[in-house]
Amino acid sequence: MEIPQLHPDACLGVQAHxxxxxxxxxxxxxxxxxxxxxxxxxxxxxxxxxxxxSLSLYLDICVRCGACADKCPFFLGTxxxxxxxxxxxxxxxxxxxxxxxxxxxxxGSLAAGEExxxxxxxxxxxxFYQCSECRRCAxxxxxxxxxxxxTMAAREVMASIGVAPKYVTExxxxxxxxxxNIGIPEAAWIDSCRFLEEELKEQTGLxxxxxxxxxxxxxxxxxxxxDVFANTDTMMGYAxxxxxxGISWTTSSYASEAANFGMFLNYDxxxxxxxxxxxxxxxxxxxxxxxxxxxxxxRAAQAFMDTLNGPVDFLEPPCPEHILELAARYIRAxxxxxxxxxxxxxxVTYHDPCNLARAGGLLEEPREILRAVVNDFREMxxxxxxxxxxCCGAGAGLLTDELMPTRMKGAKPRMEAFRTTGATxxxxxxxxxxxxxxxxxxxxxxxxxxxGVMDLLGKAIVL
Amino acid sequence: xxxxxxxxILYVAMAIFVIGMGWRMYRWIRTPVPLKIVxxxxxxxxxxxxxxxxxxxxxxxxxxxxxxTLWTPAWLFHVSLVLxxxxxxxxLVIPHIAQASLGLNEQQFEHMAQIVGxxxxxxxxxxxxxxxxxxxxxxxxxWISTFSDYFALVLLLLIIATGNAMRFMGGLNIIQAQRFxxxxxxxxxxxxxxxxxxxxxxxLVCALLIYIPFSKLVHIGGAALWSPTLNQRxxxxxxxxxxxxxxxxxxxxxxx
Numbered sequence: 202m203e204i205p206q207l208h209p210d211a212c213l214g215v216q217a218h219x220x221x222x223x224x225x226x227x228x229x230x231x232x233x234x235x236x237x238x239x240x241x242x243x244x245x246x247x248x249x250x251x252x253x254x255s256l257s258l259y260l261d262i263c264v265r266c267g268a269c270a271d272k273c274p275f276f277l278g279t280x281x282x283x284x285x286x287x288x289x290x291x292x293x294x295x296x297x298x299x300x301x302x303x304x305x306x307x308x309g310s311l312a313a314g315e316e317x318x319x320x321x322x323x324x325x326x327x328x329f330y331q332c333s334e335c336r337r338c339a340x341x342x343x344x345x346x347x348x349x350x351x352t353m354a355a356r357e358v359m360a361s362i363g364v365a366p367k368y369v370t371e372x373x374x375x376x377x378x379x380x381x382n383i384g385i386p387e388a389a390w391i392d393s394c395r396f397l398e399e400e401l402k403e404q405t406g407l408x409x410x411x412x413x414x415x416x417x418x419x420x421x422x423x424x425x426x427x428d429v430f431a432n433t434d435t436m437m438g439y440a441x442x443x444x445x446x447g448i449s450w451t452t453s454s455y456a457s458e459a460a461n462f463g464m465f466l467n468y469d470x471x472x473x474x475x476x477x478x479x480x481x482x483x484x485x486x487x488x489x490x491x492x493x494x495x496x497x498x499x500r501a502a503q504a505f506m507d508t509l510n511g512p513v514d515f516l517e518p519p520c521p522e523h524i525l526e527l528a529a530r531y532i533r534a535x536x537x538x539x540x541x542x543x544x545x546x547x548x549v550t551y552h553d554p555c556n557l558a559r560a561g562g563l564l565e566e567p568r569e570i571l572r573a574v575v576n577d578f579r580e581m582x583x584x585x586x587x588x589x590x591x592c593c594g595a596g597a598g599l600l601t602d603e604l605m606p607t608r609m610k611g612a613k614p615r616m617e618a619f620r621t622t623g624a625t626x627x628x629x630x631x632x633x634x635x636x637x638x639x640x641x642x643x644x645x646x647x648x649x650x651x652x653g654v655m656d657l658l659g660k661a662i663v664l
Numbered sequence: 665x666x667x668x669x670x671x672x673i674l675y676v677a678m679a680i681f682v683i684g685m686g687w688r689m690y691r692w693i694r695t696p697v698p699l700k701i702v703x704x705x706x707x708x709x710x711x712x713x714x715x716x717x718x719x720x721x722x723x724x725x726x727x728x729x730x731x732x733t734l735w736t737p738a739w740l741f742h743v744s745l746v747l748x749x750x751x752x753x754x755x756l757v758i759p760h761i762a763q764a765s766l767g768l769n770e771q772q773f774e775h776m777a778q779i780v781g782x783x784x785x786x787x788x789x790x791x792x793x794x795x796x797x798x799x800x801x802x803x804x805x806x807w808i809s810t811f812s813d814y815f816a817l818v819l820l821l822l823i824i825a826t827g828n829a830m831r832f833m834g835g836l837n838i839i840q841a842q843r844f845x846x847x848x849x850x851x852x853x854x855x856x857x858x859x860x861x862x863x864x865x866x867x868l869v870c871a872l873l874i875y876i877p878f879s880k881l882v883h884i885g886g887a888a889l890w891s892p893t894l895n896q897r898x899x900x901x902x903x904x905x906x907x908x909x910x911x912x913x914x915x916x917x918x919x920x
Contacts, residue, residue, distance in 0.1 A: 207803050254695040255892050261688070262887040264880045265813055266738065267805040268730035282807045291808065304812075304878040312879075313810040339703055341730035343720065343738075344883065345893035347701060468698075504700045507904045519901050562704045562898060588704040589729075 202585075202614050204271045205280035212281040215607045216323075217330045217366035217598075224370040227377070228470060231363035238362040239317055243300055245361040246354075250301060255350040260297045262344050263290060269338035269348070274591045275331050278610030283328050286338035286348040292324055293355050326364055329355040331607050333596035334465070334497075335555035340588050352597070357467040365466060368601035372462045373470050380477060381426035381458035390454045393429045401437055405664055409444045411436065414485065415451035421482045422450050422524070423459045423502075424493030425632035432635050434652065435494055438659030439524060445538075445662045446531050450491075456481035459498035460632065465598035472509045475501055479510050490521040494630035494653050496554030497596065499523055499561045523557075525630060528658055529566035532573050538663040541576050548577045549657065550624040552615065552638075553590035554631035564588070567630060567654050574661035585618035593629075595637035605640075612641035620647065630654045667844065670863060671853030677870035684877025689885045697892045698907040706898025713897055720888040734798065741791035747784045748824075751777065755838075756845045774838075778831075785828040792821050812879055819872055826865040835859040 222232030235241055250257045269286040271277065276284040283289060291313075298305030298314035305314030315321060334349035359365060375384035385393075394411040401409040412418065420443070428436040429452075443450045456478040463470030482490050492502050502521045507513050513520055531537050551571055557563040564587050571578045585591050594611030619627060629635055629651055638651045707713050719725040724742075728735045754762035755777050763773040796817045799809050830836040840857035847854035856862055876882060888894050 204804070207807060250695075252696060252698060254692060254697045254890065255701060257695050258692050258887070258890055258892075261692070262880070262883040262891075264883055265805075265808050265810065266727070266734060267802070267808060268727055268734055270804045270808065272730065282804065285804060285808060287808050302878070311811060313812060336703065339893055341726055343724050343727040344887040345703060345720075345726070345891040347703070347893045350701065504702075504900045507900060508699055508907055512904050521901075559704050560701075562706055564704070 202277055202617055205277060207282045208280040209282055212275075212279050212284060212331055212607055212610075213324075213327055215331070215604060216327050217368060217601065218603050219326075220365045220367045220370040224367060224374055225363050225365065227374050228365075228370055228466070230360055230365060230370075234363050242317060242322075242358050242362050245358045246296070247301070249354050249357060250297075253350070253354065255347060256354045259290070259344075259346045259350060260294050263287060263294070263346055265291075266343070268341050268343065269346075272338050272341050273332075273348075274335070274337070274594060274614045275333070275607065275611045278594070278613035279331075279607065281331075283324070284331055286332075289328050289332055290346070290348055290351045292321070292328055293351055296321060322359070322364065325355050325359060329359070330366060330598065330604070331611075333555070333592045333594065333599055333611065335592035335596055336559045337555070337589065337592065340559065349597075353464075356465065360467050366598060366601070369462050369465050369598040372460075372598075373466060373474065376458055376460075376462065376474050376477075379457075380453070380455050382460055382462065383426050383430060385426060385430070385457070387454040390429065390452075390457050394452065397429070397433060397436055397440065400433070401440060404437075405441075407444070407664055409437075409440050409664075411440050412451040414454055415449075416485050418449045418451035418485065418487055420448055420450040420489045420491050421456075421478070421485055421487040422452055422491045422493060423456055423478050423481075423498075423521075424452065425460050425495040425498060426458045427632040427636065428493055428653075429457070432494075432632065432653055432656075434656035434659065435635075438653060438655030438657075439493065441659040441662050441664065442524075442528055442531075442537075442655065445664055446536060451485060451487065453478070453481035453485060455484070459493050459495040459502070461498055461501040462598060464497055464501055471501065471505065475506055476510050478502070479506070479513060482516060487516070489517050491527055492521050492523050494524065494632065494635075494655060496556035496631035496633065498556075499563065500556040503561050523561070523563055523566070525563060525566045525570060525654060528655070529569045532570060539574055539658075539661045540663050541574055541661055543661045544575045544657050545577075547575060547626045547657075548579065548622075548624045549575045549626045549628050549652075550579050550581055550619065550622045551586070551654075552581075552593070552619075552627055552629045552634060553586055553588075554629065554634055555590060555592050555596060557630065558586075558588050558590045567628070570654055570658055571628060574657050579622045579624060581618040581622055585614065591615040591618065593631075593634040593637040594641065595633055600633050600636055608637060609641060609644045612637065612644070616641055616645045616647060619649070625649055627651050628654050628657060667847075667855035668853050670856055670866060671848050673870050674848060674866065677873040681873040681876060685882070685885055688877055688882050689890075692885075692890045696907065697896075700896055700898075700900040700905045701892050702896040702898045703893040704898075706896070708897060708899050708902070710897060713895060716894060717889060720894060721886070737791040737794035737798070740787060741795065744784045744788035744791060747780070748788060748827075751781050751784065755781070756842055757849065759842055781831060782828075785824060785831060788824045789821065789828065792817060792824065796821070816875070816879065816881055819868065819875065823865065823868045823872060826861050826868060830859060830861050830865065833861075836862060 226232045295315040304312040332352040339347040372382045397411045461474045463474040591614040836859045
């Protein structure tokens with residue numbers, strides 16, 4: 202993809218709406234910025250530097266070689282130099298140098314150090330919410346410097362002084378109150394699952410269950426809540442699969458959300474939100490935990506859960522398992538009867554969600570499934586897939602209307618790669634991507650549709 | 665400049681370098697890694713991690729994926745730096761051992777040093793100039809460059825240029841240089857060689873040694889080795905990763 206001309210401050214005006222006290226207070230954050238916010242922020246910064254090697258090391262060792270500069274979809278889409286990963290990190294690094302390093306304390310601006318001022322804080326709130334923590338830059342960094350770690354730390358510092366986006370805090374508050382990000386109460390969750398059962402009956406003539414709170418089931422499936430309300434074909438895909446292989450399963454109305462927006466705010470919330478699904482698994486007495494089609498949920502559950510809220514010794518390994526791992530396992534064992542021609546007429550390509558590809562290493566399973574259920578499956582260019590995949594442009598708390606200009610520009614590299622395939626359908630196992638791509642398709646005039654991998658599998662299963 | 669003063673400056677610079685680097689590296693290693701943040705491809709086994717780190721340390725593999733026009737000068741520069749270091753070690757610090765272990769006579773050894781040293785000296789200059797031009801000419805790289813980025817490049821250029829000048833202009837008496845190094849090493853400093861270029865070269869090296877621990881050049885402390893995205897095993901589901909986070913949290917200033 203072509204490297205854009207630099208447009209300094211092109212995105213400076215695009216900022217998330219700030220959370221007010223009714224959203225901040227319930228999450229244990231200061232309801233408004235304290236008068237001594239500067240000292241408090243630096244104190245939090247200091248604390249994080251001592252707690253996370255990924256922060257202190259990555260602030261120290263970057264040599265500004267620029268290998269990452271043209272790898273970020275937000276830079277490629279906007280041309281704003283502060284969206285180059287190295288420049289984004291410098292926003293935090295310059296304050297680090299000024300306040301926490303010998304060189305910066307002695308030489309100040311000559312060592313490229315800068316005071317934490319209101320202007321700097323504004324820049325942080327802008328550009329650390331134009332990073333989707335997708336980690337594509339880290340793949341190309343000679344030291345593995347992970348800008349997501351920098352972004353997470355910066356967001357955590359801001360949150361500690363009551364500076365956080367409305368969208369992210371609102372979602373976390375809903376997850377605590379209702380168990381899901383949309384804020385759907387238990388009764389509505391149950392209703393929707395009944396509705397999907399009726400829908401499945403109409404489609405197949407069979408009694409395929411979409412169970413809720415079924416104690417003693419073998420598997421607790423935790424889908425992104427959007428699968429029950431928006432991406433219903435994905436939800437029905439799970440149901441068809443479990444029905445076909447004869448695994449007893451259930452969803453939980455207490456943990457009706459795979460996504461973990463805590464990851465986009467601070468460690469404390471990451472841990473608290475993650476706790477819910479383990480509590481639900483314990484209460485329902487299930488044997489195994491399976492995650493639905495959601496990208497960052499997979500990272501939070503697969504890589505972090507056992508550390509955050511473990512030891513998880515009451516569930517069978519692999520814990521958690523991804524629905525695509527499970528399905529691929531059954532396909533490999535020849536235990537699913539599939540009819541590929543059910544998906545004829547579709548030309549399908551696959552988008553690797555950042556967190557499946559770069560954090561979870563879930564690269565082969567979705568492709569195995571797609572090859573098994575679709576006749577016309579094609580890949581996008583090699584430097585835009587697998588661990589080099591481009592973010593959809595809306596991850597890590599960016600999926601909100603006021604950030605639309607950034608989101609659409611951030612989607613540009615992915616849209617260009619998609620166009621080269623001539624595909625009619627983009628298969629995506631991630632709820633955030635599924636919400637973002639239809640808007641991006643419209644924005645870029647692409648005539649195509651978004652589907653889940655489990656949607657296509659569900660249709661191909663011979664019941 | 666009197667030999668004793670030059671020697672003292674070098675002792676001080678070396679001490680700052682060793683203590684400074686030790687302090688920086690100790691701080692990295694001491695800082696906990698709360699979560700598994702390994703990047704794909706995350707090897708499951710320790711042997712795989714070793715392979716990955718070796719690939720990064722010796723081959724700059726991620727950089728090769730990123731940009732060949734950056735990888736080429738970067739890799740060549742670092743390799744030539746290692747060779748120059750070994751050359752100084754063999755030619756100045758332990759000339760007799762080096763000569764004997766290579767099985768050469770004195771003339772052959774000098775001849776080899778002349779050829780290899782000249783080639784590597786030129787290669788290092790070429791790679792540095794390439795890196796400097798890249799920094800100046802590519803708008804995006806120029807935008808992210810700070811004073812210290814240019815300072816490091818220029819300092820290195822001057823060091824290697826003065827080194828090359830001694831070699832190509834033939835003003836340096838190698839025996840005197842060896843004597844100076846041996847005296848320094850055994851804490852019996854003697855006068856440096858006559859060639860003023862030697863003094864300039866050595867003072868610039870002292871500046872570099874002092875500068876390294878306080879700048880981005882601190883990355884020579886094995887940056888990739890300590891980097892959790894690269895040095896972790898991808899096995900969070902096989903083996904519970906236990907964090908040292910909570911313990912540190914209790915001691916942190918913010919929570920006290």
